[in-house]
Amino acid sequence: MVSKKILILLLFISLISLVFIAVKFSNKDYSLITPKGFINNSQAFEFEELTIPYLREKEYKSTLGNLEEYSKNSNYTSYLASYNSEGLKINGLLTIPEGKSPKGGWPAIVFIHGYIPPTLYETTSRYADYVDYLARNGFVVFKIDLRGHGKSEGQPGGAYYSSDYIIDTLNAYAALQSSNFVDSSRIGLWGHSMAGNVVLRSLAAKPEIPAVVIWAGAVYSYMDLAKHRLNDQSYRPSALITQRQGQRQKLFNTYGQFDENSSFWKQVAATNYLSDIKGAIQLNHATDDTVVDIGYSRDLNELLDKTSIPHEFYEYASGGHNFTGASFTQAMQNTVEFFNKYLK
Template identity: 65%
Template sequence: MQKNTFLILAVGIFLASIVSVVFSSLKNSGVVSPIISKLSDSSQKLNLSPTPFPFQEMTIPYLRNKTYSSSLYELDRINETQNFTSYITSYDSDGLKINGLLTIPKGEKPSSGWPAIIFIHGYIPPTLYRTQQNYASHVTYLARNGFVVFKIDLRGHDESEGEPGGAYYSADYIIDVLNARAALQKSDFVNPDKIGLWGHSMAGNVVLRSLASQPEIPAVVIWAGAVYSYEDFQKYRLNDNSYRPPSTSTQRQRRRQQLFDTYGEFNVQNDFWKQVAATNYLSDIKGAIQLHHAINDTVVNIGYSKDLNNILDQTSIPHELYEYSTGGHNLTGNSFNQAMQRTIEFFQKYLE
């Protein structure tokens, strides 16, 4: 009996050795390693590491696993038109009181609630941003077409609490957006399944990372957006101040320097940066994406939108890119009306 046991053990060791040699040979020849590498990358992209690491809160896996819970505070009516009523309200995001301009359509509310749009502004110096003034024409255009519109300040802007963390190297604004979505979903006048996002310039990054974090968001629209893959940031850079640290020492500046000291600037091969770029998390997105950009935009190169559109061409995500010969970074003049009409039609298709 003892002899047989020894024989079986010896055969097992011999076979294991053969398998190990074959596997090693295949791996070194490149037959196995790309497959393993691909599976490893996929797992790394989709799963949150059980061990916390510095700046983990910036990554899409972290944002996907985070719980968002908020509700609207008191609604303070400030204006009434034939089509909608405007209010100033606020909500909680990471323990901060974030203000916003809320418009609610008049007329009979649909049985399941109004479709809604969370409106995220582009870069404006936080001390100069005004809740009731900036993007007023955009909000009016959307509001009079039957959408609840919630134009949120983002933390640190106007009278909203907190430090403005910036878009590209922080998750603060994404968290503000997703808490705003949670607040609207709890409101009795909004259809919780029909909440889209609209963003301009800097908010292009915020919108796409928000969508990657909550792939069930049904529709997003981006005007003159920037920084999607982060490779594009290295390629095109920006001609505004949305990515530059303030001249004085602030929390935002210190955090950004700590980030670069820890991981270096963006590197496509770096495991951390792979988890930050929204373009690595498109496979399960269920919503649709519409892009608008003027060819003569001197602030954000239209290449950002073209490159994103090319990436989206490789997916099953419904998407469209509209280019405008005039209008500049803010899509003014005739381009504004044309872009707004296309925006309305897109949201009507995917939110109503």
């Protein structure tokens, strides 16, 4: 009888032990275990803000501030404007065509400038002919001053190894969508030089943008940067640039230089997300561009040829990086025709 009681007691103790072990292992957080070389996207990680998945999840809400009339003619009125991007006041030049707007509002373009030394940048200088051409053809144009440029707040984060300018672009997009004079479904992007990277990453982050145009753009796959490099003699290092380079070095120390097989870097390059894009893309590049090699556009066009994305690619025999002379007129005509097709 005693032996039977002892046996029952031992069985009870064994059962309690098994329950304890099961509970202990069931509470183990296996989500923290990831295969070597891969990033678990359910967990925050360093420099996550550079990745396309992060930018897709981020919420973009902004509105235009008060408009201050800057200039007016028979075709359009230009205003000094601003909007909020991550708590920063970002300035810009907003140009609105004259006349009765189309039903639903004007089609619009967020216009992103190329590299200009931030301390030399001014809202009303550069790109006046571009804005004029687009506005005269019935488009609202919001030429934004990226953070740290001119009187826009914040520090200039740079294009290729920061997401600051993409966030500024998509908040400008949201600000136009919230306005009462723009058709929220007919807003495109235009970018020059370094803004080629900004535009394509913005499109990858918001694949429903209906149309984008890039002039003399650079750095799409990041493999292309190693292949073609850049030769911008207008580059002006500063104390802020040095600080930015320190952050870039930290990035490289963490993940190494760009590696197409790296899980992290795969999430940074917009070219890895082309299959999701619903809008159309136009590329323009001069063969004699000595700043940004035309190879960037040719390589991207080859990738686009393998997709179902509507796209156009125009090469110009002259005009250089800034499309001077007859190339400017032809490129503007191509740009307007493209936006007419996909935004009107």
